[in-house]
Amino acid sequence: MEIKDKTILITGASDGIGKETALRIAAHGTKIILVGRNEEKTKGVVNEIVKTTNNEKVDYFIADLSDQNQVRVLAEKIKEKYSRLEILFNNAGATFRSWKLTSDDIERTFALNHLSYFLMTYLLMDLIKESGPARIINTSSSGHRTGVIHFDNLNLEKEYSLMKAYRQSKLGNVMFTYELARKMAGTEVTVNALHPGLVKTNIGIPEWGLIGKLLKPVIFRNAISVEEGSKTSIYLIESDEVEKVSGKYFYKSKEMNTNEASYIVEDQKRLWEVSEGLTGVHWE
Numbered sequence: 001m002e003i004k005d006k007t008i009l010i011t012g013a014s015d016g017i018g019k020e021t022a023l024r025i026a027a028h029g030t031k032i033i034l035v036g037r038n039e040e041k042t043k044g045v046v047n048e049i050v051k052t053t054n055n056e057k058v059d060y061f062i063a064d065l066s067d068q069n070q071v072r073v074l075a076e077k078i079k080e081k082y083s084r085l086e087i088l089f090n091n092a093g094a095t096f097r098s099w100k101l102t103s104d105d106i107e108r109t110f111a112l113n114h115l116s117y118f119l120m121t122y123l124l125m126d127l128i129k130e131s132g133p134a135r136i137i138n139t140s141s142s143g144h145r146t147g148v149i150h151f152d153n154l155n156l157e158k159e160y161s162l163m164k165a166y167r168q169s170k171l172g173n174v175m176f177t178y179e180l181a182r183k184m185a186g187t188e189v190t191v192n193a194l195h196p197g198l199v200k201t202n203i204g205i206p207e208w209g210l211i212g213k214l215l216k217p218v219i220f221r222n223a224i225s226v227e228e229g230s231k232t233s234i235y236l237i238e239s240d241e242v243e244k245v246s247g248k249y250f251y252k253s254k255e256m257n258t259n260e261a262s263y264i265v266e267d268q269k270r271l272w273e274v275s276e277g278l279t280g281v282h283w284e
């Protein structure tokens, strides 16, 4: 099946890498489902895509993905409206300066960056499997390399730092990818993770207020454009080269090893079980 005949869901599609990926993929005529958390902004992206690509098969949904109830409602709406989903691009992410729990009592970086990928994928899995060959792509980060899963203190209570929480969540993305790929072996569903590079997006900037705005040019001195930073996600979405590749991590559209901790199968399984417990689901 050609990419134009497929349906793709992109989270974090209202800005940065998600938005750019949506724009590029929409140019092929693919059916695009954007997920954002701000209606006006997400609608603006829909309009921009339709205007620049002439592809009118662009839909959107709104949800705060750090709130599990909203993820569940979102997945229900998607399943009601769509009978096929060939590509799920889990991409929404953020960093937070201060420690805060979500309404589910989970530290918000872990809730958004890791658990939303886990729960969205679980809730849409039947639809994805029925649509096979299908691809699940998870945006991680090279930040995972110095990440640790603090199994005894996942919420990082009393020892919070923005980077500690971010790295933990991004290592979670890699370990989730590896364990899910193993579970999907023998099916028509592939699962891969990626690092987009250091990309000139807004991630983290609003959290730092005026300081963020002022420091942006310094932080992004060596960063690449969103166009460049979306190349690996676009590659994983549309390239025939990765049709059968699963359980891998990519950077600059090439397979790369990840940190040692990410390959410890016992810890992958432990994270999986903890994630099931925190989301109240159980994968067969």
Ligand SMILES: NC(=O)c1ccc[n+]([C@@H]2O[C@H](COP(=O)([O-])OP(=O)(O)OC[C@H]3O[C@@H](n4cnc5c(N)ncnc54)[C@H](OP(=O)(O)O)[C@@H]3O)[C@@H](O)[C@H]2O)c1
Pocket (backbone or CB within 6 Å): 011, 012, 013, 014, 015, 016, 017, 018, 035, 036, 037, 038, 041, 063, 064, 065, 066, 091, 092, 093, 094, 112, 139, 140, 141, 142, 195, 196, 197, 198, 199, 200, 201, 202, 203, 204
């Ligand atoms: N930029 C980099 O250098 C870099 C490097 C490595 C990895 N990454 C990863 O790339 C992914 C995309 O980030 P980006 O750089 O493109 O950042 P971005 O421009 O800030 O985009 C993040 C997207 O996630 C959405 N989002 C944030 N919080 C959300 C929530 N609670 N519920 C639903 N959606 C939410 C944002 O919505 P709004 O538009 O409403 O803010 C936006 O659409 C992230 O997973 C990030 O960790 C980025």
